[in-house]
Amino acid sequence: MKFTKMHGLGNDFIIIEEEQTGKYSDYTVLAQKLCDRHFGIGADGLLIVAKSQIADIKMRIFNADGSEAEMCGNGIRCFAKYVYERGILKKDKFEVETLAGVIIPTLYIKNGIVDSVMVDMGKPVFDDAIEDLPIEAGDRHFNITYVNMGVPHVVVFMEEINVEDILKYGPIIEHHKLFPHGTNVNFVKIGNRDDIYVRTWERGVGLTLACGTGTCASAVAACKSGRAPEKLTAHLAAGDLRIEWVHNGNVYMYGPAEFVFDGSIELSK
Numbered sequence: 001m002k003f004t005k006m007h008g009l010g011n012d013f014i015i016i017e018e019e020q021t022g023k024y025s026d027y028t029v030l031a032q033k034l035c036d037r038h039f040g041i042g043a044d045g046l047l048i049v050a051k052s053q054i055a056d057i058k059m060r061i062f063n064a065d066g067s068e069a070e071m072c073g074n075g076i077r078c079f080a081k082y083v084y085e086r087g088i089l090k091k092d093k094f095e096v097e098t099l100a101g102v103i104i105p106t107l108y109i110k111n112g113i114v115d116s117v118m119v120d121m122g123k124p125v126f127d128d129a130i131e132d133l134p135i136e137a138g139d140r141h142f143n144i145t146y147v148n149m150g151v152p153h154v155v156v157f158m159e160e161i162n163v164e165d166i167l168k169y170g171p172i173i174e175h176h177k178l179f180p181h182g183t184n185v186n187f188v189k190i191g192n193r194d195d196i197y198v199r200t201w202e203r204g205v206g207l208t209l210a211c212g213t214g215t216c217a218s219a220v221a222a223c224k225s226g227r228a229p230e231k232l233t234a235h236l237a238a239g240d241l242r243i244e245w246v247h248n249g250n251v252y253m254y255g256p257a258e259f260v261f262d263g264s265i266e267l268s269k
């Protein structure tokens with residue numbers, strides 16, 4: 001089975017075209033095996049390239065724990081670069097069917113190579129009952145804001161972000177009773193003027209170097225609460241994303257996508 005490894009700011013993915021999967025039809029098990037960083041290829045998630053009846057192409061995303069997510073921001077930038085450069089689609093703007101709806105990436109191409117991708121991430125969905133809401137998580141209290149960007153996100157504003165807090169409280173909030181299907185958790189520090197810092201504990205994955213939908217959710221929550229402007233730069237662990245929220249409208253994410261390597265694998269069992 002042929003696969004391609006890619007990443008968006010270190011949020012890394014294995015990409016496989018559906019016709020390659022053959023007997024491996026259980027994508028939950030396939031994602032668990034392939035994403036394992038010791039016994040498999042290693043990745044935050046598995047992206048499946050599939051045919052669509054309603055759009056140019058379909059993307060399915062499975063987290064490392066095997067759970068299928070509705071959407072993936074860093075993943076769809078990698079997916080868009082892959083389908084263009086492998087000649088599957090020959091357009092620089094196209095429609096991708098996802099469980100979160102049809103998402104539209106636009107490719108910025110130099111000499112036939114995709115240099116960066118802009119994604120129309122659609123409109124954020126809020127829950128008025130979960131805006132700066134104080135909750136208990138273990139031995140701490142956090143004020144959380146819920147923003148759905150196709151996948152559920154909680155945004156927590158902090159004076160300082162430290163990884164120990166993320167590792168300790170991320171999983172507690174991920175499985176909080178308010179979120180029966182779990183949630184991603186974004187720890188956000190406001191920057192100087194038009195920038196924020198984001199680190200994400202991802203549902204079904206854990207601490208990642210970047211989360212595209214989480215960064216959009218964080219930017220929207222910062223703007224909505226008056227902490228940041230509509231257009232800002234988000235600093236992640238391994239680089240920046242540009243986020244623009246046409247107020248009360250769609251969110252646009254601009255960022256890179258990189259190839260790492262191609263490979264093939266036959267699973268033992």
Ligand SMILES: N[C@H](CCC[C@H](N)C(=O)O)C(=O)O
Pocket residue numbers: 011045063068069070071072073074075151152184202203204205210211212213214
């Ligand atoms: N873990 C997420 C899916 C991946 C989202 C993230 N990798 C992104 O770039 O948006 C979830 O289960 O909701």
